[in-house]
Amino acid sequence: MNKKSRLHLPNPPARPGQKPDFSYVHLSPAGAVPRPEVTARARDMESLAVELVRVLDDDGEAVGPWNPHLDAQDLQVGLRHMMLTRSFDDRMQRTQRAGKISFYMRSLGEEAVSVAGGMALRPGDMLFPSYRNQGLHIVRGIALVDMMCQLLSNTRDMCKGRQLPVMYHSKPGNLFSISGNLATQFPQAVGWAMAAALKGEDHLAASWIGEGSSAEADFHHALLFASVYQAPVILNIVNNQWAISTFQGYAGGEQRSFAARGPGYGIAGIRADGNDFLAVYAVTQWAAERARTGGGPTLVELVTYRGAAHSTSDDPARYRAKDDEAHWPLGDPIDRLKRHLIKLGEWSEERHRALVVELEALVAASWQEAVKFGTMSEGPKLNSDLMFEDVFKDIPPHLERQRAQMRSERS
């Protein structure tokens, strides 16, 4: 065919070697977007799906109707959680590079998404995270040692050796088992919320997926079922601009914001600054109250930036400008909350540095503890008999036979 193709092909504004350009990210001034009542109809708040809810301005002041007016103590807790998440991520990244764990995924730059979101919910609310929401686990008090043992697949692994690293779960912590398949948790969260409603409880479910994953059919099913049954669920799209090397244009972000899909299903859609602790908290709080009072589901788009690679198997320098994240217009969540707290007189650079050291020590100590339960090369190992358990509730005869066969191969 000699004719020139007329097919539109999305491309990011800057490839490696090019100057970063985030002019495509629609920003609203901090505090400019109104805060509707939690009872507002989805069709009456459609503008929130394309604007950007922000509380912290560029000077670190909290402004506007979305200010959650949190206590300084809560903010300090939030800051600590975010810093611990980052410290944990940093250490585990280095640990993977040192060959001591096989795989890791960081949440650099997205700490507020999980921490603020998690803190705005109740312990009885069921969380259906993706693999990049480790901040939720930190908030819910899951011990670092336990998370590290999962990364090590050692004798204390919560998954008993069956899952890839970072695929945590916690029944007591109400954190659903993380799946390697994208977006599957979204409609599952809706089902959980439907059951809560059926039972007449005021618990709600919340789930997080990346903008790339919103392309999957499960995303559509989640929104459809949430809308049809008015399920008490908060559906979060973490738009960190990248899905491995796939730019958000391939998820449909060029033509419409992700939050705007909500109103299409008759669901309230709110687009918020994912790097603004206060905004994330406030929007989550709004959606939770809406759900708990029978107002149904909310679709929240958290606009943020994936600060690091997709995983330890990825190298973003191959598809995006190396200093991309430094140009991200919405800054860094930890830095911004720190500056806000300092502005409030409730924090200092010194205390911040000290906290960094304290948290690094905590992470290091946790690691020392975790490796006692076995590493990839040394120490106690999980019994491979475990491979045959939990396939079903009770081990069936054919698996007993296979286990016996495996044992004979072992000896």
Add this chain to the structure above:
Amino acid sequence: MSEYVFKMPDLGEGTVEAEIVAWHTAPGDAVAEDQIIVEVMTDKAAVEVPAPVSGRVVSIRGAPGDKIAVGSPLIVFEVSRGAPAAGPAAGTPAAATSAAATSAAATSAAATSAAASPSTMSPAAASPAAATPSAAPAGGRIMTSPANRRRAREAGIDLATVAGSGPGGRIVREDLLAASAARTDGAEADGAAPATGDAAGDGTPAGETSEIKVIGVRRLIAERMSEAKRNIPHFAYVEEVDVTELEALRRHLNSKLAKGEPSFTYLPLVILALVRTLESFPQCNVLYDAARGVLVRHRAVHVGVATQTPDGLKVPVVRNAQAMSLAEVAAETRRVTERARANKATREELVGSTITVTSLGKLGGIASTPIINAPEVAIIGLNKAVERPVVLDGAVAVRRIMNLSSSFDHRFVDGYDAAAMIQSLKELLEHPAMIFIPKVNSP
């Protein structure tokens, strides 16, 4: 030491099985390559099978009379690794190439290319045993179901020794039962063995009877005879023939022979006369193909000559008698009948006749009802030539008379045609000069 399993070779022309006639070796014997180990028979051809390797016989399969499927194990040898074949092996090729007389050559000739094989084994057979350490038989497996394998294992039966009667030589359960029974009964007699006890089963006291297995040629004859009689509506036509002049010619020809040369019998003269007769009666020189429902008319005349041999009746064939002179017919007839009697006739020499002549010579009697050699449609029988008083030109004269007792397949040969043919033959025999007059305006 390793084992070499020799399987029943393909003896040519779609043979699927062969009957064991006689073993020339037994377990424990040491044999040299090419040494005759067993005699088998297909249709009417007896074939001597040479050893493909030098070695010791470990086991043999089947007793005389047993039919062994082509490709199924026949005999197991123990061969030594690294030991070159002994002298006889080197010597045999030379012996094998000499014509006719040796059995090896006979086997080769009879079995076409397959014989020089026992083809599946040829790599092993050709080179001295040294080069073939593998014990596994080349190609071929014992075919039987898993359940039968287990039964054989449990009964201690070596499947290699069991003849398979199922499709493709597969061993079916009955075969195992038979093998098991055969073992528990002890060795079956081959040939006539004095029976002990009430062998006849009819109360006849022991020692009064003996049993002869119907095997080998006898069995073949029995099968062919009953089949011919069953399928063909025979009708007989007997005619007297005055062979006085024929006898005079015969004596004259014999008087001219050199000393030691075999003399002429009636047979070649009759064959020549028959050939001439068939020119006018081609409908008697046909073969009936029952499968296709067609009569195949042959231009050539291949005359079967019924011959009594120590093994029983055989019918060697004088091929293309129509193209032969008297001397040639006589010589060929003599050759094939002698070979048949000596049990050396090849398969080609025993098949393919288009019409058969049978003669009992001095024992001929005055009339007989010969059985047609299917798939032919006519058989000409010669009774005894004797001097008889006949009426000739109004007076009693002594003439030499020989009756012809012929049988025809009434499905395809009408009475009139049969009679006309015999009359024509009679004319030639009574006026033998006419045998040698070429036919004018041959078609």
Add this chain to the structure above:
Amino acid sequence: MAHMNMIQALNSAMDIMLGRDPSVVLMGEDIGYFGGVFRTTEGLQRKYGENRVLDTPIAEGGIIATAIGMAVNGLRPVAEIQFADYIYPGFDQIVSELARLRYRSAGQFFAPVTIRTPAGGGIRGGQTHSQSPEGIFTHVSGIKVVMPSNPYDAKGLLITAIEDDDPVVFFEPKRLYNGPFDGDPHKPAVPWTTHPKGQVPEGHYTVPFGVADIVRPGSQLTIITYGTMVFVVLAAAAALGVDAEVIDVRSLVPLDVDTLVRSVKKTGRCVVAHEATRFSGFGAELVSVIQEECFWSLEAPIQRVAGWDTPYPHAFEWEYFPGQARVAKAIKAVMEWA
């Protein structure tokens, strides 16, 4: 005891479980107000309310995913997929999530979901209403796969499935909803009322998983089958006058290997029959297991009877369907070996 056809038996199972266990909910397309396109959930929404018997959007993936979420929140969902032909949009949630949840969370999370779906042909439904995909599911570790062939088994197995804490895919041979079918479409339909397996207890009872049913004991050969083929096989064997031991597998996963092996070791001859397509069908697993366990007992090669490896055709229904003629051929083939 009551006469029930398979639909009534299934309805009874769900009725009883809705009554016994408040965590049981039904969900599916057209199952609530309408009672289901096959009437299997008739009257249940009226009896138990909209909060126990839910109509859903036409989204098989969404039905199964939300069922999982509900199950994680303590409910015991029974999700209907209207035709097994439509189960594929939900296949990812079944395989990647439902089948693995207990395993990957070391038992911390599990979803006791029962997925019921009508399967099989013989109803002139063409390729989108006649498929038998049960073999595909047996290949996925972590789910149980069941197919009853009669009302008694249907009710008992469905109750077992609902009570089971493991996920179950429950295939219902729709040709047998109203009566046993011997493969001859020209004969008038026979209702379940005349059949002993149409006698169904009205109360709660279970038929266990992992136990095959010897429908007809016999000595000459073993015929292993399930679903619609059970009655075709019985008729074919009867017509041939052969003394066949006919086994209804009914629980595909977990499989009752012992019963199958015992039978084939006894008879030495085996035919495996199912309606599903032949290549890599569940029959291949059955044949393989029998070969492994019963090799030294086999008098003949194992024969397989199955649908042809084509999409299920409409006009050629009865040449496609493995009827008595195909079964008879297999029986003869296996009997003629000595």
